Amino acid sequence: MxxxxxxxxxxxxxxxxxxxxxxxxxxxxxxxxxxxxxxxxxxxxxxxxxxxxxxxxxxxxxxxxxxxxxxxxxxxxxxxxxREPVARILGHQEFWGLPLRLSPATLVPRPDTETVVEAALAAVDSGGPRQRPLRIADLGTGSGALLIALLTELPNAHGVATDVSPEALQTARDNARRLELDRRARFVACDFSAALAGPFDVIVSNPPYVISGDIASLAPEVRHDPRRALDGGPDGLDCYRTIAGQVGRLLKPGGHLVVELGFGQEAQVASIFRMAGLVPRPADTDLSGVPRALCAAVPE
Ligand SMILES: C[S@@+](CC[C@H](N)C(=O)[O-])C[C@H]1O[C@@H](n2cnc3c(N)ncnc32)[C@H](O)[C@@H]1O
Structure with missing residues (x-):
């Protein structure tokens, strides 16, 4: 031996x-x-x-x-x-250069998700200076990654983050507090944006988008993420349908919805958004060239 x-x-x-x-x-x-x-x-x-x-x-x-x-x-x-990921063992992960704590209820934020932050900032930039007051929502916030990243870039923005998991929301709230962003962030337990009142300038989401039947064959490291952070239903698109049905009443005219896409989902998600009256743009690609962030506008 x-x-x-x-x-x-x-x-x-x-x-x-x-x-x-x-x-x-x-x-x-x-x-x-x-x-x-x-x-x-x-x-x-x-x-x-x-x-x-x-x-x-x-x-x-x-x-x-x-x-x-x-x-x-x-x-x-x-x-x-x-096959527990190192980030989960350490209990923290860097996202957008920010140290975020994790808990068993939160997804480990991925570098690809920074594409959503970049797309949301580009959408903000198209409407005026970053210093203007803005209202942002992050649906399915997990560790708080998207909202926290955006609040660090938008000094006068306020945001609300939702999740179905109270434990994840507690982790997100703690992350915001440690980064001194809690004065500008609220955390609400609800089904995506069901309990929110608009209007918002930007709504972001990295929803669960894995096809239920594919979860068992994911890499072992990914299966350490909570199932409800992964499971997007029989075709992976359930959460996009829910979000598309909710956000029309919440976004300002000219406002933007920016979502992360799973591999190969661009055309289907764009179609779901079009049917909800939104106007999607071609998706932004991640560092591997995969269409990853889909931005859709509300017509003015
Ligand atoms: C893929 S994870 C994304 C977490 C985080 N935004 C990130 O990018 O690292 C999806 C998150 O959505 C939450 N979630 C799942 N179903 C939800 C629902 N119906 N309403 C709100 N949040 C939900 C999960 O608990 C999980 O935190």
Whole structure:
């Protein structure tokens, strides 16, 4: 049995190693398990277990880890080997350059979702200066990612974020408070915008859009996200239909709805929005060139 095959709390796999040896052993364990970014994951999780940042890991590289530290690394390694994403293990994720805390009730915000922020800002810019007072809604806010990102860019905007999950709303509220945006943000438990009163200049949403029957075959990491953050119904489009049916009465004339799209959903979602009286533009693409953010306007 090699050192990498031992992983019980009684005999921690990294016992007696230095910090750098433990990090390398963890990286090798992750590489052998076929994880995508073994070195980065090992560095982040070793740092988390030891309470060290990138610089600290370098400074303390040659000191021996204690048995308690070795056990802490084992626990984190087991979670990652069970395909729990690093962000979920650490309990936080950066979005739009902002540190957001996560909870079991929140999706891990994805870099692709920043395309929605960019599209919403472009829509705002088309109507005047960013400094003007604006009202924004974020439907299905999760960690608060979209609303919080927009409020940091729009200094005189106020926003309301909704979710069906009270636990997610609590996490979003805490994130807004830590980033000193809570004075401009409200959080409401409801079905998308059902409990909101307009008018809004911009409504954003990254709704659940995975086809129910596809959830079981998603990457194991994605299946750690809450099901209600993923499940878009039999064809993945249920939430777009709900949102399209609700927002017409809430957007100002000339206002914009900006939603994230799942892969290949642009034409169907544009059609749903057209039938609701909105005027969709061609979707903006994410960094992989996938149509990701669909912006639809209310005719003036
Ligand atoms: C894909 S996640 C997006 C979270 C966050 N906006 C982000 O981009 O990281 C979808 C969110 O919608 C919420 N949700 C699902 N159904 C909902 C509904 N009917 N009304 C409001 N929120 C809902 C989920 O709880 C989840 O937080």
């Amino acid at each position: 090699t050192i990498l095959d031992q992983a019980s709390p009684a005999a921690p796999a990294m016992r007696g190693m230095t910090v750098v040896q433990a990090r390398r052993a963890l990286s090798e364990m992750f590489r052998r398990a076929g994880l995508d970014s073994p070195e980065l994951d090992a560095r982040l999780l070793t740092g988390h277990a030891l309470g060290l940042d990138h610089t600290g890991l370098t400074i303390e590289a040659s000191r021996a880890i204690t048995d308690d530290e070795a056990r802490a690394i084992d626990v984190l390694a087991a979670r990652r080997l069970a």
